[in-house]
Amino acid sequence: xxxxxAKPRYCELCGREIRGEGxxxxxxxxELLVCDDCYRKYGRKQPGTFSIMPKGREPIRRMTVSxxxxxxxxxxxxxxxxxxxxxxxxxxxxxxxSGLSYEELSHRVGLSVNxxxxxxxxxxxxxxxxxxxxxxxxxxxxxxxxxxDYEQRPLIPRDYEPTLGDxxxxxxxxxxx
Numbered sequence: 001x002x003x004x005x006a007k008p009r010y011c012e013l014c015g016r017e018i019r020g021e022g023x024x025x026x027x028x029x030x031e032l033l034v035c036d037d038c039y040r041k042y043g044r045k046q047p048g049t050f051s052i053m054p055k056g057r058e059p060i061r062r063m064t065v066s067x068x069x070x071x072x073x074x075x076x077x078x079x080x081x082x083x084x085x086x087x088x089x090x091x092x093x094x095x096x097x098s099g100l101s102y103e104e105l106s107h108r109v110g111l112s113v114n115x116x117x118x119x120x121x122x123x124x125x126x127x128x129x130x131x132x133x134x135x136x137x138x139x140x141x142x143x144x145x146x147x148x149d150y151e152q153r154p155l156i157p158r159d160y161e162p163t164l165g166d167x168x169x170x171x172x173x174x175x176x177x
Contacts, residue, residue, distance in 0.1 A: 009022060009033065011033070011034050011035040011038055012032040012033050012034060013032060013034050013035075013038045013042070014034075014035065014037070014038055016035050016037075017035075018033065018034075018035045019035075019036075020036070022034065022035060023035075023036070023038075023039040025038070025039060025042050027042060079145050079146070079147055080145070080146050081128055081143050081144070081145055081146070082143070082144060082145075082146045083125055083126060083128070083131055083142060083143060083144075084141065084142055084143070084144055087119070087122075087125070087126065087131070087142050088119065088120060088121065088122030090140050090141075090142060091119050091120045091134060091138070091140075091142070092120045092121075094134075094138035094140050095116075095120055095138075098138070102116055102117055105137075108137060109133050109134060109137045110133050111130060111133060111134075115130065119134070126142070128143060131143050
């Protein structure tokens, strides 16, 4: 008498082959045959309370009474960071003072040899992050804060309705860019 080999069973959650008998788990009202790992994750939950799908959010309740918001004009100067103009001379001087080769410095600073060499010769302007690394290692100043003039956008009245000409101009401007 020849025994037929049993057909392998697969976990209905993760798809792995089930070794042994497997476990039956109830998820969202359905009974699933799962492997040992999935049983450890989902088998101890109370039946019908666990869901793999994320819960939906509560609907947003809109208020019927609209309150006008006070218009606050904020005129703070916009502060940005920029690399100093003579960054190449500062980096080159710091490299000379250190007395180390570009290869040794690249390991210590965390930049490649090519980038370090190009920055020192003025062929490449470093990013703010690269400049910070150089500042930290050489204890020099490469990044400065710059105050830019704050451009105030024109206030559009609430009762303004754009005309067809306004919309056409907006679309033409977008196409040109």
